[in-house]
Amino acid sequence: MSNSKALLVIDVQAAMFDEADPVVQGEALLQKIKSLIAKARQNGHPVIYIQHTEGAGTPLEQGSNGWEIHPSIAPLQGDAIVEKLTPDSFYETQLHLLLQEMGVKELILCGMQTEVCVDTTCRSAFSHGYSVTLVSDAHSTWHSPQLQAGQIISHHNHVLRLFATVAGEEEIWTGGA
Template sequence: MQKTALLVIDVQNAMFDESCPIYDGEGLLKNLQVLINQARSANVPVFFVQHNDEEFKFGTPPWEIHSSIAPNAGEVVIQKHTPDSFHETELHEKLKAAQIQHLVVAGNQTEYCVDTTIRRAFSLGYHVTLVKDAHRTWDSDSLSAKQIMDHHNQVLGNAFATLKETEEIQFSGEELVI
């Protein structure tokens, strides 16, 4: 049995700004609500990561975690300053203290924070499941957001993570049933 946690990365208000919203933000929030509710119901810990930089200034409305998936009292919120949720944060120590060996990962931004965090989690020895329909990004100059997401699902799924759709995730008694 591997003790599991749900890791929700950078789902902050700025990403849903109507002037430049993340690809299919409503779909992302819907999938995250399902995952979070299911994890909480099964007593699987939910860890939130919050990015901090010039756009995401600590304590400002754009920096806040989106209200539809806001952390409950007592849930861990990790503050980070780089795409790697483990770099110069307490994430690894908090996961170890909770005896977590398996991470179910969702959130933003696919090609930066999600990708980097999954690769780092893998290198630290965690078993990782990427929820392939619960991470998002924006279009780039050369690729659509959907192409970026599909590409990262393929790359990460080939070497660093197991891929599952939201509907395939079933938490039970602090672990993921696959």
């Protein structure tokens, strides 16, 4: 299968939506990502899920309920799932090889966490030679002691323009991005 574009869904796992401390605007995020996945599939582009793994006893412990991809955007049979241990989806994973085998040259990025895994993967994809589009309204995070989540997202949408085209979900696969 050869596709020039692929959708990378980064760390949209059940633990990120825990009722005690859910990601900011989580339901809206899931709706945007559902739309992106549907559009990718309609256009024949692969959807690749990135799944972060942490140690035993953590919310993202491999095999735990929190570690699972969020059920509302669950992978279909045949979708690739790449497990990672660091914020960089390329570091010590098979992602680059998988993308090369698929003939992917362009990546559309969405998911979590804006200032960690989304940022790092965006920069790494650029460094690996991919054309990158960051979906400006389809990544999220939590408030920090210094900044509100919206400020973090806005800041990263601005900074990551050095490494990616930044476009809204409605612009993806419509000619705008």
